[in-house]
Amino acid sequence: MNQPIPAMGAMYQRRRNRALFDGSVVMVLAILSNFPVLYALNFPGQGLLPWISLALPAISVVFFIVALKRAFGQPEMYRGKILGSILGVLSVLLFAGSILLFQHLKDLPKSAAAPQVGQKAPDFTLNDTGGKPVSLSQLLATPIDTTSGKAPKAVLLVFYRGYW
Amino acid sequence: MDTPEVSSNLCSKSGYTFPFLSDPKAEVIRRYDLLHVGGGPEKTDISRPAEFLVDATGTVRWVNFTEDIRLRAKSDDMLAAAKAIPQIQN
Numbered sequence: 335m336n337q338p339i340p341a342m343g344a345m346y347q348r349r350r351n352r353a354l355f356d357g358s359v360v361m362v363l364a365i366l367s368n369f370p371v372l373y374a375l376n377f378p379g380q381g382l383l384p385w386i387s388l389a390l391p392a393i394s395v396v397f398f399i400v401a402l403k404r405a406f407g408q409p410e411m412y413r414g415k416i417l418g419s420i421l422g423v424l425s426v427l428l429f430a431g432s433i434l435l436f437q438h439l440k441d442l443p444k445s446a447a448a449p450q451v452g453q454k455a456p457d458f459t460l461n462d463t464g465g466k467p468v469s470l471s472q473l474l475a476t477p478i479d480t481t482s483g484k485a486p487k488a489v490l491l492v493f494y495r496g497y498w
Numbered sequence: 499m500d501t502p503e504v505s506s507n508l509c510s511k512s513g514y515t516f517p518f519l520s521d522p523k524a525e526v527i528r529r530y531d532l533l534h535v536g537g538g539p540e541k542t543d544i545s546r547p548a549e550f551l552v553d554a555t556g557t558v559r560w561v562n563f564t565e566d567i568r569l570r571a572k573s574d575d576m577l578a579a580a581k582a583i584p585q586i587q588n
Binding site: 370373376380381383384439440441442443445446447448449450451452453454455456457458460461462463464465468470471473474484485486487488489490491492493494495496497 | 499500502504505506508509517518519520521525526527529530531532533534535537538544545546547548549550551552553554556557558559560561563564565566567568569570571572573574576580583584585
């Protein structure tokens, strides 16, 4: 019959605001998803990476909205008014930055006049690293495999941004 | 766009042994309509990333124009495209 009376502190102890933790984890993942090493690796679904880098900050914003609703709407139950506000602002900034980066990295020329499949690749001559002029027609006619002496089946032209 | 010296540096660092050509005046980049105006550091003009597989007759058999500068052609795709080209007897 001797019911223990809960201590006042325990009675009013507020719950952890779980959405704060989840939002923070998603925000860290969002930042990590931009690491260049992910683009250097070779794995299926890599083409989705830019979209993932855009979606994760948006998800973290949603978590912080939930966290702040709890912290301000039920302050007797949830903590995290200050921390939630700081992280919430950071997540919005990260999302805004991610949108700008996403657009910037896709901002490429149309290249409408570039050679398409079935068209002739315009011949050209450029210097190699030793300063020796090399032409596309020459590359197509020069055997790579010296034992067979056969001209290559094809030449792969890779245009890149300079050093990367 | 890099000069042969810069490319030479890259080749020796990365161990590339294939022919590595320089287009410092972007002549071929322009002819292939790949010039990315202001796309480089300090708004310099550079080439957009693009890959072409050209067969022995000089005809383009496969192309890749990325939509995101970080995403480049996959080696598996390029190999598959090359294998799909029949060997011309010569």
